[in-house]
Amino acid sequence: MDNQNTEKERLFTGIPASPGIAIGQGYLYAQQEVDIPKHKIQNPGKEKGRLEDAITQAKEEIQSLHQKTKKEISSEEAEIFAAHEMMLEDPMLLEKAERAIQENEINAESAWMDAVEDFAEQIENLDDELFSARAADIRDVGKRVLRILMGVQQESARMEEKSIIIARDLTPSDTVLLDKELVLGFCTAEGGPTSHTAILAKALGIPAVVGLGSGILDLPADAPLIIQGYKGKVIAYPRPETTQEYQRKLEETEKRAQLALEKADQPAVTRDDVRVEVVANVGSVEDARAALEYGAEGIGLLRTEFLYLNRSTAPKEEEQETIYKEILEVMGDRPVIVRTLDIGGDKNVPYLDLGEEMNPFLGWRAIRIFLDNSEYFETQLRALLKASPGHDLRIMFPMVSTLEEIRKTKKLIKPIEDDLLASGSEIAKDIQYGIMVEVPSVTILADQFAKEVDFFSIGTNDLTQYTMAAERTNDKVAHLLDPCHPAILRQIDHVIQAAHEAGIWVGLCGEMAGDEEAVPILLGLGLDEFSAAPTLIPRVKEIIRRWTKVDAEKLARKSIRMASAEEVRNAVREHKPQPSNKKT
Amino acid sequence: MTKEEKVTLQNEVGLHARPASLFVKMASNYTSEIHVRNLSKDTDWINAKSILSVLTLGAEQDHQIEIRTTGEDEEEAITALTSLVKSNFSDH
Numbered sequence: 194m195d196n197q198n199t200e201k202e203r204l205f206t207g208i209p210a211s212p213g214i215a216i217g218q219g220y221l222y223a224q225q226e227v228d229i230p231k232h233k234i235q236n237p238g239k240e241k242g243r244l245e246d247a248i249t250q251a252k253e254e255i256q257s258l259h260q261k262t263k264k265e266i267s268s269e270e271a272e273i274f275a276a277h278e279m280m281l282e283d284p285m286l287l288e289k290a291e292r293a294i295q296e297n298e299i300n301a302e303s304a305w306m307d308a309v310e311d312f313a314e315q316i317e318n319l320d321d322e323l324f325s326a327r328a329a330d331i332r333d334v335g336k337r338v339l340r341i342l343m344g345v346q347q348e349s350a351r352m353e354e355k356s357i358i359i360a361r362d363l364t365p366s367d368t369v370l371l372d373k374e375l376v377l378g379f380c381t382a383e384g385g386p387t388s389h390t391a392i393l394a395k396a397l398g399i400p401a402v403v404g405l406g407s408g409i410l411d412l413p414a415d416a417p418l419i420i421q422g423y424k425g426k427v428i429a430y431p432r433p434e435t436t437q438e439y440q441r442k443l444e445e446t447e448k449r450a451q452l453a454l455e456k457a458d459q460p461a462v463t464r465d466d467v468r469v470e471v472v473a474n475v476g477s478v479e480d481a482r483a484a485l486e487y488g489a490e491g492i493g494l495l496r497t498e499f500l501y502l503n504r505s506t507a508p509k510e511e512e513q514e515t516i517y518k519e520i521l522e523v524m525g526d527r528p529v530i531v532r533t534l535d536i537g538g539d540k541n542v543p544y545l546d547l548g549e550e551m552n553p554f555l556g557w558r559a560i561r562i563f564l565d566n567s568e569y570f571e572t573q574l575r576a577l578l579k580a581s582p583g584h585d586l587r588i589m590f591p592m593v594s595t596l597e598e599i600r601k602t603k604k605l606i607k608p609i610e611d612d613l614l615a616s617g618s619e620i621a622k623d624i625q626y627g628i629m630v631e632v633p634s635v636t637i638l639a640d641q642f643a644k645e646v647d648f649f650s651i652g653t654n655d656l657t658q659y660t661m662a663a664e665r666t667n668d669k670v671a672h673l674l675d676p677c678h679p680a681i682l683r684q685i686d687h688v689i690q691a692a693h694e695a696g697i698w699v700g701l702c703g704e705m706a707g708d709e710e711a712v713p714i715l716l717g718l719g720l721d722e723f724s725a726a727p728t729l730i731p732r733v734k735e736i737i738r739r740w741t742k743v744d745a746e747k748l749a750r751k752s753i754r755m756a757s758a759e760e761v762r763n764a765v766r767e768h769k770p771q772p773s774n775k776k777t
Numbered sequence: 778m779t780k781e782e783k784v785t786l787q788n789e790v791g792l793h794a795r796p797a798s799l800f801v802k803m804a805s806n807y808t809s810e811i812h813v814r815n816l817s818k819d820t821d822w823i824n825a826k827s828i829l830s831v832l833t834l835g836a837e838q839d840h841q842i843e844i845r846t847t848g849e850d851e852e853e854a855i856t857a858l859t860s861l862v863k864s865n866f867s868d869h
Contacts, residue, residue, distance in 0.1 A: 275798070276794075276798065279798055279801065279802075279828045280828055282828075283827045283828050283830075284824065284826055284827055285823075285824050285827035285830050286829055312829040312830075312832075312833065315833045316832050319833070319835035320835075321835055321837055324832060324835050327793075327832055331829065505788055505790075505795055505796055505799075505865060505866040505867060506865070506866070543790060543865070544865070546789070
């Protein structure tokens with residue numbers, strides 16, 4: 194391809210995966226395709242030794258990747274490396290390769306890759322997709338050893354300056370290899386909003402756009418790029434004016450982020466002295482630690498699914514108690530809201546026998562499963578209660594749609610408490626019990642539900658999907674899923690009013706709580722608690738500090754009378770907030 | 778001397794992912810030679826201590842597998858492995 198300075202500015206549009214702006218050179222991250230050298234050798238013993246050394250080194254690499262992923266990303270992501278390690282220890286793979294070295298007198302590289310490819314093909318050809326997907330793992334492991342044998346440097350070591358990664362899609366193995374200090378952003382040809390790339394980018398707080406189409410891969414490796422993560426746009430060969438414009442935006446964002454982070458520990462108080470709580474959505478102990486660093490005043494949503502997925506039996510009471518205790522201890526006396534298992538027909542939990550469903554999102558999920566399998570529910574509740582002493586534990590139930598479900602749940606809790614107390618266990622006093630408000634039947638009867646619980650937490654992701662009748666995972670209807678739609682805002686308004694009349698508080702733990710344009714509206718609607726991803730907390734606090742509650746209320750009242758999400762968002766953008774000059 | 782036993786996989790994913798790892802790890806704890814084949818797909822015997830070989834069995838839920846152990850601890854090995862399968866690969 195002709196790589197000249199005269200290249201025209203080109204726009205690529207993809208799916209927003211992580212917000213923010215990045216300006217820099219592209220770096221084409223290709224899965225390294227090295228030619229496998231093949232030649233006759235004289236000394237099979239020496240070749241076998243080389244192979245064994247390379248395998249040992251690969252194992253060390255994988256172990257450190259495992260640790261690193263666990264620390265930097267999540268334990269769930271890290272599991273894949275345990276499987277990789279096991280493949281490296283496979284006696285038949287080694288035997289096959291060593292036999293080829295011995296009998297065919299060929300070098301370690303080609304003997305090893307032949308053996309790897311042989312297994313990969315056998316597994317790939319199984320007609321079950323679950324199995325055939327493992328072939329990619331085997332090849333990943335195989336190439337790691339090959340690279341070591343050939344003394345080829347790892348991809349990450351070759352990236353010398355800060356760059357924007359361009360790739361087809363990134364695997365967990367790729368993503369941990371990257372030197373995080375040098376990555377400005379990601380653009381991938383494939384992948385959706387829940388791909389590894391998106392998860393990683395969000396965790397690192399850098400912009401990413403996915404699903405850009407394969408055209409992005411045809412760009413010269415060092416093409417100048419601009420990513421606008423929030424909009425899902427990538428500009429290649431920007432004109433100087435474009436670069437300047439984004440440079441200015443980027444500087445503003447960075448300055449704001451810096452200021453926000455400096456003040457992250459301080460409370461979120463509006464200019465007319467109204468304080469709201471800003472807490473974090475987390476899914477692991479590591480997340481909880483990060484949340485504190487970003488100034489979370491507590492945990493507004495602890496997802497417990499991580500305890501249940503990727504295993505063949507349900508987690509035992511003791512195991513759960515240990516993990517809850519660990520998270521509660523990290524948070525000290527700050528409130529921690531734990532959501533009981535929220536799982537649906539689209540995730541694989543063998544021991545729950547979920548079965549196949551036509552419409553998993555409308556099916557047997559969350560509290561519906563738990564109430565039908567109360568032994569699992571009781572185990573989780575017991576573990577939570579046992580972990581509670583000395584902490585502000587609050588428990589909430591997902592996917593509630595009827596009052597009956599709440600009443601049944603309460604009937605389960607009482608005997609557990611009695612039993613624990615009778616057997617000498619301690620339980621924290623005044624544990625609050627609440628529900629996720631995410632089904633329209635609950636928003637409509639919010640006044641009745643408010644009498645049954647201690648708090649509400651609005652789950653806008655599901656509430657939006659159920660209100661708009663548009664599935665969250667379907668790209669074709671994604672445009673319908675804006676929580677700023679007045680149909681959602683009115684429900685939130687109604688729920689908050691009903692709750693406050695009954696004297697209970699309301700939080701919100703959907704993506705909306707971290708959405709810059711939605712925050713002022715939620716503030717104006719009277720939301721008590723904003724729960725967002727840890728990295729978004731400083732910014733949410735900063736936005737709240739710029740507003741007066743009175744102004745936000747005016748904006749909110751105006752918004753609920755509008756006709757579309759777009760109209761609402763335009764109204765927020767037009768409102769010029771005053772700079773934050775707040776004492777605290 | 779050799780022990781052989783047939784068992785049916787009842788867990789949802791079959792010999793894949795975590796169950797496959799548990800099976801291979803347990804097999805590797807014994808000195809006996811341990812082989813397994815998938816009767817439902819009429820496969821050859823493969824080495825049960827090799828994760829890749831176990832994956833090639835493509836053993837899914839409801840498939841019947843046969844385990845064969847030969848060696849000093851063949852008795853313990855076959856008992857442990859069959860009960861692992863029968864317990865639907867619960868941890869212990």
